[in-house]
Amino acid sequence: MTILDKIMDTKRQEITAYEESYPAIEQFPDKPKLVDTLRNGRGVISEIKRASPSKGAIRMEVDVVEQGLKYEGAGAAAISVLTDEQYFKGSIEDLKKVARAVSVPVLCKDFMVSEIQIERAKAAGATIILLIVAALTDEELERLFRYAESLDLEILVEVHDAEEMQKAVALGAQLIGVNNRNLKTFEVSLERTAELAGQFPFGSGSVLISESGMNDTADAHRAYELGAQGVLVGEALMRSEDPASWIRRATGQEASQ
Numbered sequence: 001m002t003i004l005d006k007i008m009d010t011k012r013q014e015i016t017a018y019e020e021s022y023p024a025i026e027q028f029p030d031k032p033k034l035v036d037t038l039r040n041g042r043g044v045i046s047e048i049k050r051a052s053p054s055k056g057a058i059r060m061e062v063d064v065v066e067q068g069l070k071y072e073g074a075g076a077a078a079i080s081v082l083t084d085e086q087y088f089k090g091s092i093e094d095l096k097k098v099a100r101a102v103s104v105p106v107l108c109k110d111f112m113v114s115e116i117q118i119e120r121a122k123a124a125g126a127t128i129i130l131l132i133v134a135a136l137t138d139e140e141l142e143r144l145f146r147y148a149e150s151l152d153l154e155i156l157v158e159v160h161d162a163e164e165m166q167k168a169v170a171l172g173a174q175l176i177g178v179n180n181r182n183l184k185t186f187e188v189s190l191e192r193t194a195e196l197a198g199q200f201p202f203g204s205g206s207v208l209i210s211e212s213g214m215n216d217t218a219d220a221h222r223a224y225e226l227g228a229q230g231v232l233v234g235e236a237l238m239r240s241e242d243p244a245s246w247i248r249r250a251t252g253q254e255a256s257q
């Protein structure tokens, strides 16, 4: 036996011990791609949102697993979980609990500025992350986008105006979300979606999502008519006594009164 053989034998033993002590990467239930779900029809990305800076407390004491299962049972296209602690009173634990319980795509709703957050989202079971164009430099946006792609995550790119829409399209984003809420004034209007749908490359395979300010299912229907294949709904579902019915009425599985 040469010295190299000896060293390699020892190394294999060391590595076996190391592998045993290494924390296992948690396996979560398999989830489809949101872009595929939305290409096949209108969907509701249903959000778990305890509080927000514009509204304060919404439902601080929510049981996130129970809420997530209600969303999934009603046919939600995906579940969005706020993980920002300071302003939205969410947590990565909330996300993990939901990702363990459901088999629909899970969006880590947070303000991403670093690769570490993206890794953390993935390790907690997220299958989608959010990148907000208005919050990032072009270089950061491109870098974080490519990084998330390399981890096989889907990326929802959030835009507020035509220039941001162009950046999202240029990146090759498959999921583009128009936020109807102006982040500076908090003013909400579906007009944002109406305006920016005109800049969206329908037919390219990417899907348009209308985010925020859906007070009732009629707003969701309006967004779909404007060309959105998905709507992202938080507060209305969190305040609803029957969020499952809300989702079914929005997607036409149940008649609206």
Ligand SMILES: O=P(O)(O)OC[C@@H](O)[C@@H](O)c1c[nH]c2ccccc12
Residues within 6 Å of the ligand: 047, 049, 109, 110, 111, 132, 158, 179, 211, 212, 213, 214, 232, 233, 234, 235, 236
């Ligand atoms: O509660 P609403 O108005 O239905 O909005 C949901 C969602 O669109 C909103 O929470 C949101 C959209 N983009 C964000 C970025 C960060 C935090 C939150 C958001």
